[in-house]
Amino acid sequence: MNGVEIVTRPxxxxxxxxxxIGIYVIGIAACVICALGIRKSYLLWRAGKPYAMDKETKRRWGFFYREGLLQKRIVRKPLGSRLHFWIFWxxxxxxxGTALAVLDWDIGKLIFGKQFLAGGVYYFYKLILDIAGVVCxxxxxxxxYxxxxKEGRQFEKSMRFIYILGSLAVIIITGYIVEALRLAAxxxxxxxxxxxxxxxAQVFYSGMSKEQLEAQHLWVWIFHGLISLAFVALxxxxxxxxxxKSPTSIYWQRTKPRGLLEKIDDIEEQEIFGxxxxxxxxxxxRLNxxxxxxxxxxxxxxxxxxAGGPLDPREIILSLKKRMEEGYSKSEDILVPDVVSKEALLSCTTCGACVEQCPSRIEIVNTIAQMRRSVGMEEGQFAEGVAKTxxxxxxxGNPWGLDPDERFAWAKDLDIPFAEPGVHYDILYWVGCSASYDKRNQKIARAMIKILRASGLSFAVMAEEMCNA
Incomplete structure (x- = not known):
């Protein structure tokens, strides 16, 4: 092209x-070790009992896209969201960029004799990778920080996380140094x-000879390659x-309403509950x-x-994770109180705030409810006040022990219709215990009757209504 040489990626x-040769051998070994580790995780999950997930593939890919790639759930908290979003992307x-470099050389250069990372494409490629490293x-x-x-008690402050953050930083920084040494030479x-x-290159290596730069480049390149491949393997x-693990959990999250307990079929015949x-x-x-x-x-x-209570959702999940990693020998051990305290289980309000905040969509409430179901239905132990309720x-028929004959006292002057067998009604109004007995909520029930009458629809309430808790 008019004698102009097109620059390609070296x-x-x-x-x-x-x-x-050494980096290829170690690279293949690192990928194999990584693949075996992922397979081990998969087998650890599959060791659990069967569980039929609802088939909503399109919706699941939507979860994966929004919460796994765009990280919509993570970005709810300003500082935490930005740092993870930047590190991730x-x-x-x-x-x-590394994958393209391998394809450019091993496929493009060695097989087809032509590199695609050339000219303007190569320049843009280098600029994007430099920016990505800075963002990380x-x-x-x-x-x-x-x-x-900055923040406090929910974060583990240990050498483990210094190594975690430091190892990523070292990989990026040594990559920059390898690049700088080549550019300086x-x-x-x-x-x-x-x-x-x-x-x-200009700040730290401008005064060095080409021989010195090449010698340092080789050893920094080797070090960078080894720690990068060790990262992959581990x-x-x-x-x-x-x-x-987190994207897999996001994809396989339950699509049923949050907090919905599994129905116990043939409950009279069951011997195990929860x-x-x-x-x-x-x-x-197990995946969760x-x-x-x-x-x-x-x-x-x-x-x-x-509020200072005994419940710590993260510690419950981490305790169960630790028990899972201990292997099959622990599978028949009692969970409560050996792994999870009874006080923690019984204090949970099942509000679901933990599930809504979890970036991995872990069903913490469902796990607690299943263990609490066992404690309540097999051992007959409940949270304070629940047994009386x-x-x-x-x-x-109501949680407060009030006179059932007074359930409809709020409607004595309203002449409300009671449902009769075989009669069709457009609306069956379930009043509920709170609106039946609480003086403030009774105003809501009375207003509802007026609305139903004004609608022109046929309606009724159930004379035998009782608490559905």
């Missing part, structure tokens, strides 16, 4: 054959398209496993436990925990 600049671009480093810095400096005209690498065994042993959990429950990212959002919004409902 595949293995300054890298000897032995290092190239920064690494997405860096990952695909900003997110990591914000994460460190949030966990260790070659000094190409297109270096401006790598603003971060070019800046580091994903399933570390905190970073949430990269595939869950009392770990081996009774389903594969979906494994998907916890330890963010503490569930605990931070729990009204019981905020149930006795009142059974004996007089």
């Amino acid at each position: 595949g293995f600049w300054n890298i000897p054959v032995w290092a190239i 920064g690494f997405v671009f860096l990952f695909f 480093l900003i997110g990591l810095g914000m994460a460190f 949030r966990r260790f400096i 070659e000094q190409p005209a297109h270096a401006v398209w790598s603003p971060v690498g070019n800046f580091i 994903i399933p065994a570390t905190y970073f496993s949430h990269m595939y 869950i009392s042993k770990f081996g009774q959990f389903s594969w979906h429950d 436990f494994d998907a916890c990212v330890e963010c503490g959002r569930c605990t931070s919004v729990c009204p019981v925990n905020r 149930l006795q009142n409902i059974q004996s007089v």
Whole structure:
């Protein structure tokens, strides 16, 4: 093209054959180890009991797109959302940048003899990756500030998270240094398209000889490659496993109404109610436990925990996750109180705030309800006041033990119609205990009768109405 040479991406600049062969061998091994680790997670989930999920594939992909990729649930909290969003998408671009580099060289160059990362495409590619790295480093810095400096008790402040954040930062920084050393040695005209690498080259390496730059480049390249591949290999065994566990949990979240308890079929014939042993959990429950990212959002919004109560949703999930990882030998051990305290279970209000905040969509309330069902129906133990409430409902049809003959006292002057067998009504008005007995709520019931009469529709209430709790 008029004698103008098109710049292409340098595949293995300054890298000897032995290092190239070594990085390929280690790379393949890292991918195999990672794949085996993911398979181990899958087998851990599948060891649970069968659980039939409703088939709503299109809706599930919608969950995955909104909550997994766009992270709509995470972005509800300003600082926490931005840092995770930036880290996530920064690494997405860096990952695909690395994948494109492999395809460009191994497929384009070695097989077809032509690279697609060339000219303007290559310049744009370098600019995007430099920006992605900066975005990641900003997110990591914000994460460190949030966990260790700004916010408080729900975040674990340990060396574990220093290693987690630090390892990602080291991978990015060493990548910039590799780039800077090459730019300082070659000094190409297109270096401006790598603003971060070019800046580091000019500030730190401008006075070094080409031999010194090449020597440092080789060893930093090897170090960068090894820690990057070690990161890949260790994903399933570390905190970073949430990269595939959390999206999987999001995809497989239940589409039924939040807090809906599973119906007990043939209840009179059953001997087991709820869950009392770990081996009774389903594969979906196990996936939920494994998907916890330890963010503490569930605990931070729990009204019981905020009021100083014994319930800590995150600790319940982490305790169950730990029991799951201990293997089959623990599957028949009693969960309450060995793993989860009875006080914590009984104090839960089942409000669902924890589920709404969870970025992995873990069904914490359903898990608590299943264990509490076992405690209540098999052991006959309930939260304070619940036993008396149930006795009142059974004996007089309302939770307060009030006179059932006074249930419709609020409507004595309204001449309300009572439902009769075989008669069709447009509306059957269920008044409920609160509107029947509470002086304030009785005004609502009376107003409702006036509205129904004005509508011209046929309606009735049930004379034998009682609490449906």
